[in-house]
Amino acid sequence: MSHNSLTDIQWARITPDKVVVATANRTWLHQLDPARSDDPFAQQMVSAGSVETTRRLLEGAVASAHRAVSPSNEPPTLSPRRWVWRLAGSYHLNRCTPQLLEAVCPCKLLKA
Secondary structure, eight states, X not given: OOTTOGGGEEEEEEETTEEEEEESSOEEEXXXXXXXXXXXXXXXXXXXXXXXXXXXXXXXXXXXXXHXXXXXXXXXXXXXXXXXXXXXXXXXHHHHHHHHHHHHOOOGGGGO
């Protein structure tokens, strides 16, 4: 893989001063420096990336969010309204999954 290709690296700003950066082999959290105007990760990404870099970028964003949440934070209490909301969300997620998978990967493996 060429290191000059725009598909070799992707980044996404997750807070005003933090960017998740991903290559096909590595993911890291980059701290933006407001004093540096030449930081390439402060600019909007214009390339499409690749499957590998997109996967790593999403994994990095999820890991960053997981680290940002303190383990001492208790989840909100499960009220009747919240329980119905979660139940409806689960129903819609599970009901659409087979159709979504067929649309994304119209291969015979999903129908076996």
